[in-house]
Amino acid sequence: MTHDPETIWANILSRDARRILAAWDGLTPDEQIAVKAHLTRMASETGWSKPQRISAQTALDVLADPSLPNPDNS
Secondary structure, eight states: OOOHHHHHHHOOOTSSSHHHHHHHEEEEEEEHHHHHHHHHHHHHTTOOOOOHHHHHHHHHHHOOTTSSSOOOOO
C-alpha cells in the first residue's frame, strides 16, 4: 500500500468498500484515528461540498459495518 496522501485519500473517498478498506488497512493506528476524525468533520460540518460529504459518510459507514473485514469496528 502506498503512503502517498493523495492516493490514500482518493481511495478512502472512493465510495468503493474494497478500496476504502485497503487504504484503511495500510494506515497506522494513529493515522486511522486522524483519518476517522477528519471523515467525521467532512460528513458533519459545513463548508464541504455535497459529494465530499457523501464520500466521507460512505467511508465512515464502510468502516463501521461489522459484516466487513475491518479490524476497527469500534
